[in-house]
Amino acid sequence: MDTAHDADVLIAGAGVAGLSCGAALAEAGLKVWVLERDALPGGRAASWPDLVTGDVVDIGPHVLTSEHRNFRALLRRLGTEGDVYWQRQPLITLLDAGRRIAIPTSRLPPPLHGLPALPRALRCISLRDMLSNLPVVWHAARLDEDATLALDGIDAMRHLRQLGASERSIEWFWTSAAMALLNVPLQQCSAAALMRVYRVIQGRSGYCFGFPRVPLASLYVPGCRARIEAAGGRVLLRTPVARVHVESGRFRALELEDGSLLRAPAAVLALPPQAYRQDLLNVPWPALSHAAHRFDPAPYVSVYLWLDRPITRERFWARAWATRDLHTDFYVLSNFRRQTHGTLLACNSIHVRLAWDWSDEEIVQRTLQEVADFAPLAAQARVLHARVHRIPMAVPCPAPGTERARLPAATPFAGLWLAGDWTRTALPSSMESAARSGALAAEAAAASFGRTLQISLPTPETTGLMALLRRLPVPPGNQPGLT
Ligand SMILES: Cc1cc2nc3c(=O)[nH]c(=O)nc-3n(C[C@H](O)[C@H](O)[C@H](O)COP(=O)(O)OP(=O)(O)OC[C@H]3O[C@@H](n4cnc5c(N)ncnc54)[C@H](O)[C@@H]3O)c2cc1C
Structure with a gap:
């Protein structure tokens, strides 16, 4: 049963990815319908x-x-x-074995930006333990995206040990870093995911x-919604997408739970990986099924x-x-x-x-x-x-093997794009990754209507001496992840 509507683009999911994508398409003059399963918009960044x-x-x-x-x-x-x-100062106050340690942030060029934090860190680990990380710094500084992805097969704990990081530094620094930055224990974390985010932290100053x-959702939900509605679009809550219809290699329609069909020239699926576990698409797409089960x-x-x-x-x-x-x-x-x-x-x-x-x-x-x-x-x-x-x-979870399983915005099907924090943004799953994915999907979908949108920003690059080090090739014998 077809449902009449005049949307140019249908978006499944009203989290950061779906709403930011919808707002960008609306700013490009397109009519967007966002279909959200829950009673509240915002997904994993919702407020109530x-x-x-x-x-x-x-x-x-x-x-x-x-x-x-x-x-x-x-x-x-x-x-x-x-x-x-x-919060400009301190970067963070750490409670470690009953001691409060204020870790300062610094605007010195990398790697000097680490110096102000050194005396504080030396209250917790020895200089020897700290220096055991120099090979990690050296290695991470020279990784490009391809060399980073080559580390995806092994876990971060093994990678750090191979590079010579001491057990104490692993216990004190790296275990907390993996949890805080990537939400996963070190031994269950892809070395690629950890090294990518660490490279940015060691290579950029002024981090805060x-x-x-205000409530988190107030930052973006009302504004995105207002832009979508001002362009004639809608955000529909309690409207789960039950099936995505693709025919002859092209997107055709989204089917809702009541069996109604919404046909449109284009759609963006801005859903978490688990949403794809039950054959959401009517055609096989092995890479998507692999990703859905991998995460x-x-x-x-x-x-x-x-x-x-x-x-x-x-x-x-x-x-x-x-x-x-x-x-x-x-x-x-x-x-x-x-x-x-x-x-x-x-x-x-x-x-x-x-x-x-x-x-x-x-x-x-x-x-x-x-x-x-x-x-x-x-x-x-x-x-x-x-x-x-x-x-x-x-x-x-960014477990070993997941970095390579992340899929780009483009799909094998015309008129269909993916977004979401887990897609291939070269960023850890976060609101930033979701917003970047929304921008990338919006740019691609707008282009299919002949509209030019340029809103996605590249991932941060290293600066200072760390940027110079990046130009040095990683010698083959110095790629522990590949052994
Ligand atoms: C407690 C917590 C703390 C966090 N801390 C941080 C932090 O400090 N910094 C940070 O940057 N990130 C943090 N994150 C992660 C961040 O919230 C997410 O990465 C981001 O919100 C994901 O956005 P998304 O749009 O990709 O996915 P989601 O928010 O999951 O959006 C997907 C939407 O799709 C909907 N949906 C699912 N299935 C269907 C269907 N069949 N039909 C229609 N709709 C459907 C869902 O209901 C959801 O609204 C945290 C997350 C949580 C939960």
């Missing part, structure tokens, strides 16, 4: 009002980085970039974190606590990774969000396994203890209210 307090909470706390270029460009176009609070001063979900538990008093002036801190701990990153939202009072605190438990089955009470109790380890006043505070969000799929 807490029923008890009325405060709007996010699915879980999110940070932007200074390198979220495409996401920031989207916010600039929508006029909401000013709603992000940027940004926190939304395991990284589950998160995010906790929101409303406390009766202020407990710290700090906005954000992290715990050095330890298997016995629950959470890694902590955000005192009431210290940078406009609407809250008392203390509203949020934290993330990344790649959580054991605590998934704990009761809410157990999780809240443990969370409070971990907060008090950093901010002792929390031990005297009364919990006015708490929310525990269990998120089965926060990001797709």
Whole structure:
């Protein structure tokens, strides 16, 4: 049964990727219909009002980085970039074995930008352990995208050991880095994924974190929606796409759960990899099935606590990774969000396994203890209210083999494109990757209507001495991932 509509482009999924793609196509004058399964837009970056307090909470706390270029460009176009609070100093405060360590950020040219952090790091690991990472720095600095992808077959732990990183530096730095940057334990992380993101961090200065001063979804959902609707398009909620119809190598229609068919000249599928597990397409596409099964979900538990008093002036801190701990990153939202009072605190438990089955009470109790380890006043505070969000799929795990499984925006079928944080953006799964994928898919779809859109920004490149090192070839004998 065909449903009448006048959309030029249909988009499945109203997360960052789908909405940013839709807004860009609308800005190019195209009519877009976005079809979203859930009752709320925003996907894994959604926000909603807490029923008890009325405060709007996010699915879980999110940070932007200074390198979220495409996401920031989207916010600039929508006029909401000013709603992000940027923490210039310190980069991060780390709680390590009971010690607070403020790691500074620096604008010195790379690799000198690491120097201000050195004395702090030397309180935690020896100079010898630190120097054991020089071969990693040397190796990562010279990787290009092809050499990076060649590392995808092995796990990051093995790669670091092959390069000579000491066990203590692996335990202290690399394990936390893999969890914080890629949401996955080191031994389950693709060496390609870790080296790519590390190369950027060691090769660029002035890195800092940004926190939304408003509910996360307010940064982009209303603005994208307004642009789509102003161009005559629609965002339809509770509208799951059940089947994608391709005929004779060309996209034809999206079928909804009630059997109705929406035909259109073009479509963008902006869905997470798991959405493709049940033969969503009516034709075989082995590469898509492979990717859908390759990416395991990284589950998160995010906790929101409303406390009766202020407990710290700090906005954000992290715990050095330890298997016995629950959470890694902590955000005192009431210290940078406009609407809250008392203390509203949020934290993330990344790649959580054991605590998934704990009761809410157990999780809240443990969370409070971990907060008090950093901010002792929390031990005297009364919990006015708490929310525990269990998120089965926060990001797709970047396990060995997944970097090569990521698919580009172009599909083998005319009129059909892919977007989503997991697609081939050369970025870790994040809002930035989702925004870049949305921009790439929008550019390609607009071109099929003869419209020129140039909005995607390239991934960050190394600067300073690290950029010079990049010009040196990686000698074949110095490619441990290939052995
Ligand atoms: C707790 C948490 C913390 C995070 N922290 C950070 C962070 O600090 N910084 C950062 O950059 N990123 C972070 N991320 C990751 C970031 O949120 C995601 O990478 C990004 O939002 C993914 O956007 P997307 O559009 O690719 O996918 P999604 O947000 O998953 O959007 C896909 C949409 O498709 C819909 N859908 C699925 N199936 C169908 C169907 N059949 N028909 C129609 N619609 C369908 C879904 O409901 C969803 O709305 C975090 C994620 C979580 C959950």
